[in-house]
Amino acid sequence: MDDVPADRPDRDPLAENRARQRELYGEPLGERVHRLTTALGITQARLATALGLSPAMLSQLSGARRVKIGDPAVLGRMVALDRRVSRGPVPPGEVAGLLDRVRATATPWGADAGCCCGADPSPSPARARTPGRDAAPHPDDALRGVSSPARLVAAAAELATSFPELAEVLRRAASRR
Incomplete structure (x- = not known):
């Protein structure tokens, strides 16, 4: 288990890991993974491939057996997919292309995130964020996410x-x- 003290057998390490994930990512990763797989109609293994993780690692993160996503690009891809899904349903015929574009995007929180996931493709990653507008996550957010x-x-x-x-x-x- 990640970062769970072994000297406290009365503690539930998975609950502690979920709490740490909530602190780091705003929610346990299992909830986010479930939301993405359900919204996109895909398996966890297919999501893992699109994110650039092994299915085993995504399973460990989702089940709170691991706490942190070690690669900021993986977190960026997950955030980009989450933002796209939050805007409304992805037509089933477009899911495969979306996942391929996400996987091919090296830094989804930068300027090409808009092109990848259907957000505003403004060339400036530092563009102003206004309520209701889908903006690419800022690199600082990705760093604080890990x-x-x-x-x-x-x-x-x-x-x-x-x-x-x-x-x-x-x-x-x-x-x-």
Whole structure:
């Protein structure tokens, strides 16, 4: 189990992992995976392939046997699919193409996310977000999705000497609300 203390046998490690996922991602990943597979009418294995994960890893994340998504691109793909699904049903004839485009997108939170999932394909990833408008997730959101602000600041401190530009990105992500 990820990050679950072994010295507390009275604790439910899966419940703790789901709570950590809720803290990191806004909800347990099992809920998000279920929502996506149901809305798209696909299996968990097919979703895993589109996200760039092994089916076993997606199963572990969904079942809260693992807490974190280790690859920001995978999280970005999941967020992009979730945003597309939240706008309304995907016609069954378009699901395969959508999944192929998501899988082929290296950084779905950037400018090409709109092209990938049917959002506004504005060339500026920093475009203003207005209520009701589907905007691509900001890279800072993806960073905070895989690590807490405190850990981002700690990573920035470690990188500051050798990679000051990356340290600044991490500090900005940690402070952005």
